[in-house]
Amino acid sequence: MADRPFISAVIPITDGRYDGIEEVYYAYKKALNDQSLDSEFIYVLDGAYPEIFAQLKALRENGEDVKIIKFAQWFGESAALSMGFENASGEILLSLPAYYQVEPEELVKVIEALDENSDMIIGRRNPRSDSIVKRAQTWTFHFLLRLLTQFPFRDLGCSVRAIKKKVMEEVQIYGDLHRFLPVLAYRQGFRVKEIELKQSRKNSSPVIYAPGIYLRRLLDILTVLFVVKFTKKPLRFFGLLGTTLFGIGALTGLALLVQRVFFHMALADRPIILVPALLLTLGVQFFAIGLIGEILIFTHANQMKEYTVEEIVN
Amino acid sequence: MVTFAPSAWPPAPSSLEAAEPRFDISIVVPMYNEEESIEPMYRAITGTLASINLKAEIIFVDDGSKDNTFKRAKELAAQDDRLRVIKFRKNYGQTPAMAAGIDHARGEVLITMDGDLQNDPRDIQAFLEQIALGYDIVCGIRQKRQDKLISRKIPSKIANWLIGKVTGVPIKDNGCSLKAYRAVLIKKVPLYSEMHRFIPAMASLAGAQVTQIPVRHHARQFGQSKYGLSRTYRVLLDLLTIKTIVAYVARPLYWFSLMSLLAFGLSALAFFAGVVELWQDPSHPKVVMLGLSQIFAMLGISLVFSGVLCEMIYKFGDLKIEALSKIRAQRFGFDKEVKHGG
Numbered sequence: 111m112a113d114r115p116f117i118s119a120v121i122p123i124t125d126g127r128y129d130g131i132e133e134v135y136y137a138y139k140k141a142l143n144d145q146s147l148d149s150e151f152i153y154v155l156d157g158a159y160p161e162i163f164a165q166l167k168a169l170r171e172n173g174e175d176v177k178i179i180k181f182a183q184w185f186g187e188s189a190a191l192s193m194g195f196e197n198a199s200g201e202i203l204l205s206l207p208a209y210y211q212v213e214p215e216e217l218v219k220v221i222e223a224l225d226e227n228s229d230m231i232i233g234r235r236n237p238r239s240d241s242i243v244k245r246a247q248t249w250t251f252h253f254l255l256r257l258l259t260q261f262p263f264r265d266l267g268c269s270v271r272a273i274k275k276k277v278m279e280e281v282q283i284y285g286d287l288h289r290f291l292p293v294l295a296y297r298q299g300f301r302v303k304e305i306e307l308k309q310s311r312k313n314s315s316p317v318i319y320a321p322g323i324y325l326r327r328l329l330d331i332l333t334v335l336f337v338v339k340f341t342k343k344p345l346r347f348f349g350l351l352g353t354t355l356f357g358i359g360a361l362t363g364l365a366l367l368v369q370r371v372f373f374h375m376a377l378a379d380r381p382i383i384l385v386p387a388l389l390l391t392l393g394v395q396f397f398a399i400g401l402i403g404e405i406l407i408f409t410h411a412n413q414m415k416e417y418t419v420e421e422i423v424n
Numbered sequence: 425m426v427t428f429a430p431s432a433w434p435p436a437p438s439s440l441e442a443a444e445p446r447f448d449i450s451i452v453v454p455m456y457n458e459e460e461s462i463e464p465m466y467r468a469i470t471g472t473l474a475s476i477n478l479k480a481e482i483i484f485v486d487d488g489s490k491d492n493t494f495k496r497a498k499e500l501a502a503q504d505d506r507l508r509v510i511k512f513r514k515n516y517g518q519t520p521a522m523a524a525g526i527d528h529a530r531g532e533v534l535i536t537m538d539g540d541l542q543n544d545p546r547d548i549q550a551f552l553e554q555i556a557l558g559y560d561i562v563c564g565i566r567q568k569r570q571d572k573l574i575s576r577k578i579p580s581k582i583a584n585w586l587i588g589k590v591t592g593v594p595i596k597d598n599g600c601s602l603k604a605y606r607a608v609l610i611k612k613v614p615l616y617s618e619m620h621r622f623i624p625a626m627a628s629l630a631g632a633q634v635t636q637i638p639v640r641h642h643a644r645q646f647g648q649s650k651y652g653l654s655r656t657y658r659v660l661l662d663l664l665t666i667k668t669i670v671a672y673v674a675r676p677l678y679w680f681s682l683m684s685l686l687a688f689g690l691s692a693l694a695f696f697a698g699v700v701e702l703w704q705d706p707s708h709p710k711v712v713m714l715g716l717s718q719i720f721a722m723l724g725i726s727l728v729f730s731g732v733l734c735e736m737i738y739k740f741g742d743l744k745i746e747a748l749s750k751i752r753a754q755r756f757g758f759d760k761e762v763k764h765g766g
Contacts, residue, residue: 298513299488299513342616345664346658349661349664381715384719387719388719395727395730398726398727401665401668402730404669405668405669406737406741408614411616416519417512417516417520418513419510419512419524420511421510421511423498424501
């Protein structure tokens with residue numbers, strides 16, 4: 111960019127994932143300074159991290175522009191990021207992991223790529239130094255995501271992202287959605303681009319996670335699918351599901367009735383009659399859930415705007 | 425020169441926001457890839473406005489066009505401060521575009537029309553006359569529709585008939601965008617997804633007086649028609665939603681309970697059959713009928729709970745049918761002067 115913008119780097123410290131605080135800080139700082147970029151660093155501690163807090167305070171005493179936000183308890187990475195962004199004073203927000211994920215000198219690439227034609231630049235770790243097993247996992251996750259939502263992103267696990275401030279004024283993240291921030295922004299009409307960053311050799315994480323983690327990732331994809339596709343019209347989704355189940359149930363019931371009336375097969379003794387009953391019940395319940403959703407939307411329709419305005423003239 | 429009914433016009437000044445400039449009418453036109461139509465459209469509207477002695481603004485909503493629509497609109501707006509242009513970040517569709525125009529309109533009467541020159545701004549005069557007569561919503565009926573018979577006219581005839589039957593507001597031509605609304609009313613009606621088709625039905629919730637007048641309709645001059653047959657399924661589900669909301673939203677527990685009575689009835693019937701069976705032949709265990717009874721009982725219970733949930737949602741939601749009632753309520757014999765549009 112022509113005039114050097116002020117960068118607010120937000121670093122959440124959460125889930126115990128961090129490398130040497132001072133070391134990472136100076137590496138990041140040096141990368142930004144080398145390009146003579148002015149910056150502030152905002153560390154958000156997601157819970158009690160007494161040692162890190164002490165180290166950060168030591169950095170402050172050394173005259174570094176380090177700001178610290180400390181949560182009273184664990185609130186998750188989304189909350190930490192939002193809090194950091196809210197308190198940032200720069201026009202460009204830079205989210206960074208507290209551990210080595212990409213080579214620090216690669217950072218400036220995301221900032222330089224953020225021009226008039228883009229609102230958010232996200233990093234993609236490539237070339238990766240991870241093992242083939244890890245890469246296969248990443249690939250599967252994004253393949254599923256692409257299959258279900260048609261979003262073209264290939265590495266949402268990379269938390270190096272440069273974001274214009276206006277994006278965060280409109281996009282809200284909660285729960286585990288911080289990972290999907292690019293997806294949410296993209297859906298709101300912001301221009302999100304992915305660029306390749308060299309993965310740090312020190313980026314180490316378990317090769318195989320606990321099964322619960324995989325389940326959560328899968329649920330994340332479902333959440334995004336829901337948030338993106340069906341939140342405005344729940345009856346379209348639940349209604350379709352409900353009608354299908356109800357239809358199958360009704361057909362099975364009809365078949366049983368025909369057998370009873372015309373072929374004299376006793377009905378009351380056959381457990382199969384429970385199948386149409388269950389299907390009809392399920393169908394009605396799905397429909398009821400869809401209607402609850404519709405009423406929820408209807409009663410709140412006045413506060414949620416379905417559109418995002420880029421510019422108003424006059 | 426148009427005159428308005430004294431009860432509604434002019435509005436009491438205290439009901440106006442101080443900072444915003446106010447207008448008598450706002451003309452809202454959603455635009456999607458209309459770079460050729462936009463200037464003739466603008467000329468036609470300003471031409472009509474010149475003959476109407478009212479303070480008017482024009483709102484063009486650029487629904488994320490990929491062509492030069494916004495650039496052209498901006499050029500026009502630079503010379504005319506009555507023209508307000510709203511640019512969407514991406515393409516959202518016709519209803520959100522209408523909703524944005526309505527949200528940002530500052531007039532007392534809003535007129536919506538298509539941006540493709542198929543509506544004729546010369547009809548605006550007739551709409552204002554109907555508003556002056558005291559109607560809240562004026563809908564156009566396109567005369568000699570210039571569209572294809574099979575793919576456009578027949579489906580829309582069926583849809584209009586169905587919408588009229590289900591919602592109880594028999595609008596002859598829901599697809600006609602040329603409509604006029606009293607702002608106090610339309611701004612309170614929730615507008616989302618593809619609900620613009622059902623605005624009259626929604627507004628009838630608030631007791632709006634609806635009338636219909638014939639309007640001119642021209643064939644498309646530029647560009648492609650953007651809407652086709654594929655939306656039928658969605659219209660049907662929307663219709664169901666609207667019907668449910670219009671009929672039941674204020675008393676969800678009542679309606680869900682009514683439904684659950686049916687389930688409980690079936691459950692009782694199956695239970696009775698099971699007990700009779702057991703009575704006649706106690707030697708065999710009878711699970712089928714009693715199982716059936718249990719399933720239906722569970723459905724009944726879950727429906728009651730759904731009703732309770734809806735009741736809570738409605739209670740804590742910010743849109744109340746009761747609030748809508750205030751918009752059109754007439755008050756007699758009070759000391760304090762009560763404003764129209766409360």
